[in-house]
Structures are given as structure tokens and as C-alpha cells.
Amino acid sequence: MSVRPLPVRPRRLAAALAVLIASTGSIASLQAHAADVPAHAYDVPASHLTETLSRFAAAAGVALSFDGSQIGDRASPGLHGTYSVDEGFARLLAGSGLQAVAVGDGTYVLRQASVPHTVPASPVASAAPPRTGSMRAPTTDLAGLHVNGVVGGLVALRSTAGTKGDTPLIETPQAISVVTRAQMDVQNIQSVSQALRYTSGTNPEQRGDNTDGLEYIYSRGFQVDEYLNGLRWFGANFNITSMDSYLLDRIELLHGPSSVLFGQGSPGGMLVLTSKLPTETAQHEVMLQTGNHGRAQAAIDLSGPLDDRGQWLGRFTMDTLDTGTQVNRVRQERVAVAASATWKASDNTSLTLMANYQRDPDAGIFNYVPAEGTVLPGRYRIPRSVDLGDPNYDTYSKTQTWVGYALTHRFNDTWSLVQNVRYLHNSTTIHSVGFGDNGVYADDGGLARGVYVNYGTINSIDADTQLHGIFSTGEVDHQLTTGLDVQRNRDSHVFNADIDGLTPSINPNAPVYGQAMPDPNFVYGTSSINKAKQEGIYLQDQLHWNQWTATLGAREDWTSENSRSLKTGAVTNQKASAFTWRAGLSWLSESGLAPYVSYSKSFAPTLGLDANGNAFKPTTGTQAEAGIKYQPNGVESFITLAAYELKQQNVQTPDPVNARLTIQTGEVRSRGIELEGHAQLGDDLQLVGSYTYNALKNTRSNSGNLDKVPAGNPRHMVAGWIDYRMPDGALQGLKIGAGVRYVGKSYGDALNDFSVPAYTLVDLSLHYDLGERWAPLQGWTTSLTASNLTDRRYVTCTGETYCTFGAGRLLLANVRYRW
Incomplete structure (x- = not known):
């Protein structure tokens, strides 16, 4: 064969x-x-x-x-x-x-069959292949964008995040977390951040309630970069590119440095999003949803062959939303549309075209609240529902559009070519009456505020061309991946503010809106037009011998940046190059245990000059990781235990000679343990659980934060979810899910002057498949879900005036029809 x-x-x-x-x-x-x-x-x-x-x-x-x-x-x-x-x-x-x-x-x-079908079926994603020595992964069928096939439950056994190819998780020598579409549906998540609530090593909601428009996601203590369909999901400053979660098929988090395959990035890891793409079998869904805050939501998802031969496949997905929020007078509106078409030119060649439009005329809450009155004593106890801005002035809107394609061609049984290309445009407008660096209280005793205006645009073109080879040399099997990726990004960011203290203060217990607001009279130095280029070549080989798998990779990157200050007009040009590599070794036992070790590196360009006029070096990250992965025979489950030490070097810290300048002598160290498991126990019971221990510290610095913990990073986090399908009988068709999330205390500012208390949240879901109970209603399901069921009040902080309320109780009820 x-x-x-x-x-x-x-x-x-x-x-x-x-x-x-x-x-x-x-x-x-x-x-x-x-x-x-x-x-x-x-x-x-x-x-x-x-x-x-x-x-x-x-x-x-x-x-x-x-x-x-x-x-x-x-x-x-x-x-x-x-x-x-x-x-x-x-x-x-x-x-x-x-x-x-x-x-x-x-x-x-x-x-x-008497009349053979012409469309080849996709390789499997959800079931583990039998162990046959090397357990070589199959070549992906659709441009290497994602793991092919459909994962019907909460357990995923394969991933592309760690290797740029469809690879068993147990063979990848680095911790990877996968959130399947089924888990998103069971928990009825409403954003990418919410989808990661039960994932180890990540703090997905550090920015509080608005996780739809402000995806500040942290892994192992560092904000992670996001990728969509294998290409970088570019964002800058407050202009955060985000994807409506209904349009996604799966979410993968690669823990730790990943520059060896993807270029510049965070040392904490990368988030890999996979959009819904055309399927070879017809599947359709319509969904209507409501909830508290007057929520009105509707979605549709249509996919399948477009012709009788199955040579053309198509998919159309749309989500629309109009709702209030937990903050009075603040609304959230969205329309998100995605369309894609796949042309299977032959058994060896396919092309997928993709387009997306997402508009948020009201993108939710943006304003911060101070620590005093929320987590610390103060003159006022600030209600969670009060708008400390001004609804007559505040504006937060976003628009993003992208188009792209994915091409794959298989030359023979050994070699195949993959190319992914995307153009992205993103624009954001923010008018805010809120908190910043004005202190907590004004002279009249109210809370001090400032007017801020932010305009941002992003235009990026990304292309990644890969050559994949599967071959053997003697008794060693190889999965070789080599490629070239190119990024061209341009972002414009204008940030103006009132620094004269003319903005009216506010009494949170008796707010007055509609007051005259001053025009911002100060342009921040960060306001600029930036152009960035990156070219990178990479090579990776996965070697399989008996029960051993070695993963070796190396990459060279060249970056150049041009920045023009909109405050001073000064122009900065700089170039840099970086060599990164990764090495890992796994041993696959017949029992399903796979111990592994790995070492990996990352880099990220740093714009600016030191006192001698020399361009800053890229920040670098290094990580040593060891762990055990367990995929038991005969049971659909997967468990990962990982221990790591991660360091970020070349961090900017104040110049001891000239306080107005910085030098790159800082270092941040992250040490931790992560445990995560997904299990399907029979047809009726599914489990997800995670534990995170993260000890983060500034180990080198010229400022007062030396030996301090970066703000907003809890040391302990625990989460567990159980989903149970009632057996046949009076409750046939009913599924009950429940989860508990614990987030430990964290420091609220860089100097660790105050702490933010720990909190525990409870989630609940009820799903009823009407078709299981009444045959004429086949395809109809209803659900009722509650996140933060007890309506626990909690706050996240990264500074004295940079705190946000977490999401209160959210009740959602929906009805779906699938055919």
C-alpha cells in the first residue's frame, strides 16, 4: 500500500x-x-x-x-x-x-460502491493512528492550513502549531493545547479569549470584560502573538486584530518560543487560529441566541460541495450581534462574514480562496477603572455597572478585512508544495474619557479623568511557501519541512491626549454625562507611521527511529523597520538579523507514555537607539522544557505534564547615566509547571482539566522592578470542566456541563505595591438534542449556558489606574438547527 x-x-x-x-x-x-x-x-x-x-x-x-x-x-x-x-x-x-x-x-x-465518488476523503484528526514504530503523520490535504478531518469531541490528538504540518501531539516535543470546535460549542464561548479559560499556562482575560475586541492573551507571563491559517495575525498598539469565534474551527496554543518556524514572536508562545473552511460533506447550521443585557444574535454556517463531482467546495459563515454590556450605556455590535471556496483541480492539486469582513461599530468597553474603589479602599466604591467615561463622547469602533489563498500541490509520494498568502487591512477609532496617568482624584474630590483619542490602521501582506518531504534513510524516517516566509506590514498609530487637566471629573455614585470635553492637545511620542519587513528561511526535520522521534529545526531572519514620529517628524531606520533553532527528543512507549525534552529560541525586533546612537538589538527568548505526554491505548484522551524555564533577554531598562534613555540589560525569567488533560470516557462523559504554576520575575533591571513580578500574572491557576450526556430514558438527549475556574492572586503594578485578590468562577451548560427525543425534530438543539454563574465581582490590574472589571454573570439561550 x-x-x-x-x-x-x-x-x-x-x-x-x-x-x-x-x-x-x-x-x-x-x-x-x-x-x-x-x-x-x-x-x-x-x-x-x-x-x-x-x-x-x-x-x-x-x-x-x-x-x-x-x-x-x-x-x-x-x-x-x-x-x-x-x-x-x-x-x-x-x-x-x-x-x-x-x-x-x-x-x-x-x-x-457501484459508482465511486471522485472526491478523496480527508485524513483523520480526532483519532490516534495505531502505533507502528515511527507513527509518521500523513501529509495534509488542504494546503497545510489545519489538521484535516472533524474532531467531534473535546479531545484532539493532532496539531499543526508545533511543526507546520499535521503531526500527532504526542510526537511534538513542546506543550500544545487545542480547543476544538466542539468545546467552543459546549461552553458556548463568545471570543477567542473565552475559549482559553480552561487551558493551562495562559491568562486569557487580563484585560477584563471586553474579550471580543481586546484580545490581550498571555502565556507563561508574556503576551502571545496570534496566527490565522498559518500566517501572522498582525496587530499594533491598541489596534488589536481579532477574529469572531463563531468563524473558527479550532484554536491551538503552542507554549513557549516558536521563532524557528514562524519568525519574530513572543517568548511566551503563539496562538494558532484555524478558520472554518469548505468540507467535502454537506453541513448546514442556523443559530439564534439571546441573553441578558438585551442580547440579539444570529448566525449561519453553510458548507459542502458546489458541484456534482465534488471538484468545487464552498463555505459561507456569518455572525451578527447587537447587545448591551455589563456597563450601563455601553453597547456592542458586530457583523462578521467569511466566505471560502476550494477547487480540487486534481487528486494532487487544490486551491482555497478565502475572504473575511468584520465590522464592530460599537466594540464594547474600553475605559479603565482605578485600583482605589475596586481592589483597594478609596473615597468611592465603584460599581461594576457604572460608565466612568461619557457615552456622549466615547467611541470605540473597529473594521477589518482580509483576503487570501492556500495552494497545495503534491509532486509525488515524497514531495509536496504548500503556499499560503493573505492581505489584511484593519482600522480602529477610539475616543475615550477615562483614566491614564492623571492620578486618581481631581481637586474637586471626583475621579480625575482625561480625554484620549486614538486612530490606528494596519495593512499587511504575508506569504509562506513550504516544501514538505516524507522519505527514509535506512531505518530512519524523515518528515522534512523547509520554506521561505515574507512579511510586509505598515501601521499608523496616532495617540492624542488632554494633559492640562481640563477634562471634567466624575462621581461614580452620581455620574453626570454630556459635559463639554476639551480637544486633545498633546501628541504622544509613540504616535508614528511604521513600516516593517521580514524575510525568513527555515528548515525542520522530524526523524523517526523505532520509538524515538527527534525534532530539529533552524531559521535565519532578516528584518528592517522604518519609523516616522508624528510628534517630532524624526525618522528611524534599522536592520537586524537573527538565528534561532529548536531541538527536541521524544520517546513513545507502547503504553502511550511519551517523555520528551526540548530547547527553543525566539526573537522580536526592538525599535530605537541607545545613548551611542546604536540600534537596539532584538529581544531574545530561550526555553528549556521537559515533560511527559500520555495517550492511553483504547481510551480517547490526552494528557500533558510540562516543566520549563524561560528567559527573555535584551529587555529595555532605564539607562543609569541618562534617565531619559534606555539600555538593553534587562531580563525576565519564567519558571513553571503545567498540567492539562482532555478525556472522552465512553460516549457520555467528557472531561477537561488544567493546572498552572508560573513563577515570573524580573531578574535583571536598572529600575525599582528588579526581583519584582510583572503585574497581572497570577502564580496559580486551576480549571476543570465536566460534560455528561444523560443515558437513554426520560432525559435522553440532555447534556449537562459544569466548570470551575480558579485564578490566584497577582500583583497590581510593576513595583508590587498592591495585590489583586484571587477569585473562583463557576460555569454551567445545558444542551438538549430534541431529535434524540422526538424524531420529527431531528437536527434541532437548544441550550442554556451561564458563565460566572454566581456573578462573582473580580478585577484585573496592571497599574494603579489601569484596572478592569471581569465579566459578570452572562446567561445565554440559543436554538440551533443542523442538517
């Missing part, structure tokens, strides 16, 4: 059939024949086609015989609803070119 098999081995298949036969006594004791078997409700989760067929046959009480080579790498979206045996097999095998044929009482065999 030319393609490495992913199906169940013949001995495992025989054993599975033997267990099935033994559990019922004999094949003859199974149900007589499909024609005599009434329709029955099934809930078979998406997995490898061998797994879904075996589960369906067992649930239907029939025997199925097949050769694993017939199925190859095919995945299945599962089966949910009421069907006869023949209908169930037909749905599971749709588009595979296979059919289940009855050959006796209760016995089926798998054969080629």
Missing part, C-alpha cells in the same frame, strides 16, 4: 469483532436483518472512519467485516439522529466510495 495506514490493525479488528461476538453470544444472536431492524437514535462522535463504523455496528447490534486498507486515512463526521441500519451506514460512508452490503443475518461487509 502506497499510503501509510491509519486504520485499525487486522489483529485489533479481529479482537474487536471477537469481543462484539462474545458479548452477544454469537453472530446468530444479533438482530436478524437490517430490513427487520427499526430506526434507532444514534450519537456516534466524529473520529477515524474505522472507529465510527465499529461504534455504529456495535450500537446497531450488527457485525461488520472489512479490511483496513479499504479505509486508509479517511475521517468521519460521526452520526447523530435516528436512522435504520442501512441509512446509518450510508451516511457514515457518504463520499468515501464505499458501501456496507448485507451478506447474512446481521452481518455486513465493506465493498467498493
